[in-house]
Amino acid sequence: MSRMKTLLCAAMAASLATTAATSSAASDPVKIGIMLPFSGIYAQLGEAGRDGLKLALKEQAADLHGANIEFIEMDTEAKPARAPELASAMLGQHEADFVIGPVHSGVAMGMIKVLRGKDTVMIIPNAGAAAATGPLCSPNIFRTSFSSWQPSYPMGKVALDKGYKDVYLISWNYGMGRESLEAFEESFEAGGGNIVKKVLMPFPSTNFQPHISDIAAQDPDAVFVFFAGGGAIKFVKDYDAMGLRGKIPLLGSGFLTEGTLEAQGDAAEGVLTGLHYAEQLDVPKNQAFREAFNTEYGHYPDIYAVQGYDAGLAIADTLNQLSGDVSDKQAVISTMEALTINSPRGDFTFSRAHNPVQNIYLREVKDGANVVASIAAEALEDPARGCKL
């Protein structure tokens, strides 16, 4: 059932046709492997990431010094078991210079197993697993999204600032869920907050009603959760249906209300979340990016497109500084490390573990949109625990 597909992208070559063929790199294309899910539950996220990546490289075409870009696309199907095999193919058979992927943290672990310490530069455009820029960090692994710690850590302080003393925590019992709750606990307990109860449900169970009844019975000052996708929609709707909205404030890691607001409807109004992006973020680059994306693809981008776009910017900026020559891998890594990415989320740099040092915004759902209320944490750097870089 291998759905691997290899696509040679001629569009890039066409857009570069005017550049004189003085650069030696023109004959030797820069190979960008894309390992994202194009089928299964994360297909939409994979497509958004790829579209963002390609848009960035198209916009920056003039800065690539004539380098030809060759894309190699593989569908990870968000299946961790297949990740090492696909990553090996990117490394051996295709000799990719850059590998962009994945969406799913489990797949990230499989890819890192193969790519860690190799010459190919891996850029993660979503998966937030702490380990990728923690114990498993490596000179050739970068991330343009977030670590699971980043969106949740500032929310502990937000809860304290709002005067919430007793908070109920609930999430799924998997990496992202556990790490998000721990990050919240870290800042919340440090500031004197009390965790009433911490529930880790089996993933991907969405039988929330018993837990919401329990929340009502415990009557905490606030609830903090990590849920995403379909589970996020159902949790927010159930919370509202059981009459708790407006009585016990609901806080979350930003994915609770990302790409889900239309389906959640009124049930999401007033939910507070922390994230490194918001669609209506008032940054000039954001507006320009949103319009350019819409012109190119006929719909507005989401956060996954932003993260893919920034992976594209990282490659384009690196190529620009190296005059299109990626043969010296040490130079590629040291150039990329020092970049400031002019992202739609606001400028960011890379930490020593190669994770973005970025603002986390506090957003409140108002009239069906995540409205930025304040900057919850400025230039927040993941602690990168266990990273030896």
Place this chain on the structure above:
Amino acid sequence: MTTELFFVQLINGIQYGLLLFLIASGLTLVFGVMGILNLAHGSMYMVGAYLVWYFATVTGSFTLSAILSAILALALGILIERVLIQRLYNRNHLDQVLLTIGMIFVFNSLQSILFGNDPYGVAVPSTLDGGIPFTENSSYPIYRIFAALICVSIAGVLYYVVSRTRLGMLIRAGESNREMVEALGVNIKSLYTIVFAIGVMLAAVSGIIAAPMRSIVPGMGESVLITCFVVVVIGGMGSIKGAFVGALLVGLISTFSSVLMPSMSNMIIYIFMILVLLVKPQGLFAK
């Protein structure tokens, strides 16, 4: 756990169990009568949910969308039985498994092509929106009470039809001896078409009813399929009464276990299933 919370969870468990029954009833009906193991049963649940979402966005009326979707599901059931399932009556279960697993992939791809991969939600119909005061700070959503009542009614109708009507007699006769029923001049072919189509419709109707209470996402069919099989196996393959009791038990056990020991709750219904099978290898109400 306080007494009050205990009763709250009891109601949660019964409500969850009733919905499980509705999903599982079609599966047990089709297996019990026709001997067809329909692994695509969960896909029919997904079809119901997606159809009602689609029609609700087009027409704006949940009731109209629900009726349209149920009729379409019935037609889809007839089509699948006539075109595909009919070829399998004389084959073994492995062939049925192959075909119906294939159908899961086909329906998932169709869903992706027709409706995309974004998660969707259906709004609760305005007449059933809101809740009744329940505990000090929470309320119980009216729609969920309504959904539970619909499930109970369908269970009643199903029980009545199978045990008290001529169609039910034929279904039960066909179950025990297909050739004899045929020899007596009954058109067993169309009887099977009807039963299969009803099975599909029951799955779709549960998807329709569940739609306002859950998120409509790719793969939602597979997530209910396994729980359905647990219900049917506990209750006894082919027994409507068994499916009803099994569903309530699974609903209650998973509700209480998820609150009392969340980390184990996924395992507990399987442990319960194993215990039931140790005592009653054919399930609680097997014939």
